[in-house]
Amino acid sequence: MSDTTCPVNHAIIRLKNIIQSGSLTHPKIRRIADEVLELLEDVAWGRAGNEHLNTVKSLAQEMMTQSLNESGSEAGKMVISALDEHPEIFSSHVETHNCAAGDCVKLAPAPCQMACPAGIDVPTYVTLIGMGRDAEAIEVIRKDNPFPWICGLVCTRPCEFICVRGRIDTPVSIKILKAFAAERAMSEYQYKNPEKEPDKNRKVCIIGAGPGGMSAAYYLALKGYTVRIIEALPMAGGMVMVGIPRYRLPREVIDRETAMLEDLGIEFCFNTRFGKDVTLEQLRSEGFDAFFIAIGAHKPFKMNIPGEDDFPQIMDSTDILRRVALGDRRIPGKRVVIIGGGNVAVDAARTALRLGCEDVTIAYRRTRSEMPADIEEVEQAEEEGIRLSFLTVPIEIIGKPNRVTGLKCLRARMVAKTSGSGRKSPVPIEGSDYVIDTDAVITAIGQQVDPDSLDTLPDLDMTKRNTIQVNMVTMETSIEGVFAAGDAVTGPATVIEAIGGGKRAAESVDRYLSGIPQPKLPPVPVRRGRTEWLTVPSSTKMILRRPEM
Structure with a gap:
């Protein structure tokens, strides 16, 4: 058997073939084989309990010792051999409801769950929310993520990028559903902590x-x-x-x-x-x-350009966001330039606008398609009146004593690298320098x-x-x-x-x-439940639209 083949599914297929061949002529042995097959299918479909594997082994031994022909004995030996050679995999199917090989279709990890860094059981909690069981959905989420409400508002949603539904039209709104369920559960006083284990005195x-x-x-x-x-x-x-x-x-x-x-x-x-x-x-x-x-x-990275340390109106994005969060709402300047293209740069720009800045510009050295910031955040920033200046490379901060007056920049063009990742790099264009008039410069180039x-x-x-x-x-x-x-x-x-x-x-x-040895491989995401999915007619699916938030 291949290392990538699931031994549970392999045992089911072999046992089915033996039963369908008609070689189990004794009625009792044929009945036991059917019972073993049913129990193994429970394991493969996530329906198995703690006693399933022991029962399977006991019945297989009965087949092996009481069979009057070779086929019954071989069937029993095959099942026992599979259980003895792969005990961890059989136990994993029962305890975690997961088939790492993906052969047991019902237990194959969903792409959305595999994409989540915390391994949240997305299919189960989305189904529970669809049933109106918000508190149960939050209970499922918190087995892998203690903060469903926070993540429901700010998560970068890698699960939605790989959502299979996105191949048809648009992904399931996994992130928003999480926030919806958390708010509902909290407001209805159903957002509760699980029971703690006994005190370990450590x-x-x-x-x-x-x-x-x-x-x-x-x-x-x-x-x-x-x-x-x-x-x-x-x-x-x-x-x-x-x-x-x-x-x-x-x-x-x-x-x-x-x-x-x-x-x-x-x-x-x-x-x-x-x-x-x-x-x-x-x-x-x-x-x-x-x-x-x-x-x-x-700690912010430095741009290492002339004038960076010469003016008090030059600040880091994380610093201004921290000051605002702690209650300091002083306006950095009427005209502000934010250098960077990530989510922090967009957050700093939109925050500056809310502090009363009249003109806010984001200067980014690459193109729009290469901005690492969330697309929705960028679109919302533009709707609020923030200007985006692409292919802009800052080379100097200029000003008068104790006052910034402008950011000197060069235009750039994207040039493909001859080696490495193949990602294009911005190359400054000589003689294309110009000045963006500004009262303050906020850097957002990383920490x-x-x-x-x-x-x-x-x-x-x-x-x-x-x-x-x-x-x-x-x-x-x-x-x-x-x-x-x-x-x-x-x-x-x-x-x-x-x-x-x-x-x-x-x-x-x-x-x-x-005192337990540490694992050698990272954990496989665990299915926390096996809630039957909601059946929706195709005619309904075709007219469903994502709600406007």
Whole structure:
């Protein structure tokens, strides 16, 4: 049998062939074979219970010992051999309702679930929402993602990009459905935490109250650990709180989902900077057994152009977003240029407009099609009156003493690389320089991990990109008992990627503290339920339209 063939499906096919061949002439053996086939089909279709595999083995042994002909004995041996050679795969079908090979059609992981960094069981919760069972849908989501409301508003929705329905017309509105169900469940007081496991009397410290840190804290608290989160900011949320504008993600949404963690007994220590206010050794002396670092990537990259450090009106996008989130609503200038093309650049531009800036321009060195920002965000920015300047390469910030007056730029053209990824690169056109008149310049060209907060950990290995070096399966660092995930490991990424990393780290911390060996391969997403899908006539499907939000 091939390594890519599912042994459950293979056993079903072989047993079916034996039964259909008519070689099982004894009535009792034929009846037992039918029972074994039915039980194996339960396993392949996600209907099996905890006793199914034991019953299958017992019946197969009965076939092997009581059969009066060779076919019955061989059938029994074949089933027992499959169970003995692949016990993990058979158990996985029963426990996780997943067939990694994809041969058991009902258990084949859906593309949307495989695309989700947190492995959320999208088909099940979308079906539950369609049935009006919002609270159950949220329960399914929170098995893999503690923050369905937050993600329902700001997720980059990789699940929708790979949605099979998109091949016909448009993808299922997975992201919006998540937010809809979370809001409904919260407003109806049906948004509840699962039951915690018994207290393990072990302590874990989480460094950073962003989505990765809080996700790890949530799953560790459910497993019975005492969890403390230390955070440099005066509130929880990390970049979700201070890096995403309130028009996209209202603060009360973050506060209400954070409160669910406090209900689990998780302790938050705000205004506490790791490495300065508290060290790893101090935390160890307090009895903490394991640590999880999720400090994010907050330090901005420099453009390294003349004038960048000469004027007070030059600021970083994450800095202005943080200041606005913390209540500072001073206008940066009447005419503002944002340099960059990602979601942070668009957020900074739309925030500047809301602060009262009269003229806001986004300067990006590539073309529109290569902007990494979400298409919807870019379209909304244009609708609000923000101008986009493509193929624009800043070369100097000019001005008078203590005042910016303009951004000197060059026009660029896209040239294909002769080697590497093949992605075109912007090449400045000589003699095409011009000046964009502006009162303030906001840079949004990316962030990196601030190494100052990790100075007290000299044994912590870092990558060439100045991120924390980890085993990407277990999230273990070079220091025993210390784990890391989120932007501190991947560099600036998405909320859902940080949540997925926090969930994997929580599982590894639990294994570490329980003395269980760590896995060698990343986990396969788990189907949390097997809700029958809603049957919709094709005539209805043809006239359905995505609602205008």
